[in-house]
Amino acid sequence: MKSFISLIFLTLLAACPAYGKKVSPADKKATKETVNLFRSLYNLQNKGIMYGHQDDLMYGSTWWYVKDRSDTKDFTGDYPAVAGFELGHLELGNERSLDSVSFVQIVDQIKAHYKRGGVITISWHANNPLTLQDPASVSRRQGGTAWDVSSKEVVASILPGGKNHEMFNGWLERLATFFIGLKDDDGTPIPFIFRPYHEHSGSFFWWGTDICTDKEYSDLWRYTVNFLRDKKNIHNILYAYNTDRITTLEQYMRGYPGDDVIDMLSLDMYDRGEKFGGELDNALNFVTKTAIGKNKLTALSETGGRRGMSDWWSTVLLPVVSKYPIGYVLTWRHAYRSRFTMGGNPNQPFPDDFMNFHKSPRTLFLKEIQEENLYRRK
Numbered sequence: 001m002k003s004f005i006s007l008i009f010l011t012l013l014a015a016c017p018a019y020g021k022k023v024s025p026a027d028k029k030a031t032k033e034t035v036n037l038f039r040s041l042y043n044l045q046n047k048g049i050m051y052g053h054q055d056d057l058m059y060g061s062t063w064w065y066v067k068d069r070s071d072t073k074d075f076t077g078d079y080p081a082v083a084g085f086e087l088g089h090l091e092l093g094n095e096r097s098l099d100s101v102s103f104v105q106i107v108d109q110i111k112a113h114y115k116r117g118g119v120i121t122i123s124w125h126a127n128n129p130l131t132l133q134d135p136a137s138v139s140r141r142q143g144g145t146a147w148d149v150s151s152k153e154v155v156a157s158i159l160p161g162g163k164n165h166e167m168f169n170g171w172l173e174r175l176a177t178f179f180i181g182l183k184d185d186d187g188t189p190i191p192f193i194f195r196p197y198h199e200h201s202g203s204f205f206w207w208g209t210d211i212c213t214d215k216e217y218s219d220l221w222r223y224t225v226n227f228l229r230d231k232k233n234i235h236n237i238l239y240a241y242n243t244d245r246i247t248t249l250e251q252y253m254r255g256y257p258g259d260d261v262i263d264m265l266s267l268d269m270y271d272r273g274e275k276f277g278g279e280l281d282n283a284l285n286f287v288t289k290t291a292i293g294k295n296k297l298t299a300l301s302e303t304g305g306r307r308g309m310s311d312w313w314s315t316v317l318l319p320v321v322s323k324y325p326i327g328y329v330l331t332w333r334h335a336y337r338s339r340f341t342m343g344g345n346p347n348q349p350f351p352d353d354f355m356n357f358h359k360s361p362r363t364l365f366l367k368e369i370q371e372e373n374l375y376r377r378k
Helices: 002-014 033-042 071-076 103-116 135-139 154-158 165-180 214-231 277-292 312-323 352-360 367-370
Strands: 047-053 084-087 121-126 192-196 237-243 264-268 297-303 328-331
Touching: 033 084, 033 192, 033 297, 047 071, 047 121, 047 237, 047 352, 071 352, 084 103, 084 328, 103 352, 135 192, 154 165, 154 214, 165 214, 192 297, 237 297, 264 277, 312 352
Parallel strands: 047 084, 047 328, 084 121, 121 192, 192 237, 237 264, 264 297, 297 328
Antiparallel strands: none
């Protein structure tokens, strides 16, 4: 029934003049598959909302890296449309991420999800390049990590002319090497969405709005894109600008690096209380309008339910996101051996209400986007 309703919606949408609009990524040299992905996602966000889950293919609260396993698939019978991966600690040359996940296995699962026809998004909680060099800072609780906000000189120290600029270039080299290695069995670069320096409107990361100036943040973004795109000739990345919860467009656009380096306007917002629905509605209203005006993609790139609320998926989240052309909604990881999961029960990864979200004609999981052939592969 869900597929039938979606088919009718898509048929009607195809008759709309805006459908099929020839939008393009910011990268003028983007690979064919990356251009196809961008255009597919742009049109698909008018059909429905993809579901994404962080580290879904890597582990769950009761299991660790079982090939082809997924909490979403275990619960619904289908994979998430969007699979999220984290690269924190790659910059240090480590073999495992800050969540103890093997980077080799991350590559394997990125390739597997791409082969299935799914969408890949990558985040990067890079360590603090300034305090990481200070032995005294390591003794502090967040010393040297992405969450270390003890200095407001971090971003300035890694931009051209800064004392840690060459070290940061080394970090970007490792990042570039990893990205260049993301190829399918035929050697074709795998397109993905990259969301670094996320939740800028908050001040809990060293790139936060109160930790660096808007210009420094913009310069950091532009330097990173120019390094990967222009210096390293990597043209299979869609770049996602991102903030934490915001209340105005002016607040959202603080530090925005420019349309020529950004492909997606996204935001993160977790449910912290009864005002969440209205706050999310307000933010998505101006973010999606701005994104469409700029011919950019959109996403609610991180969200999560209120603890103790059993019907959050269908009564809070779905009614709000269904109002807007949002590319995907992604919930965060199910930490291994965590006492808290989305379902409140380690042996049940999601609450029963998640099935109502899954069955909605407005939500899209892997099987539904496979029909779209997002990358237009033969």
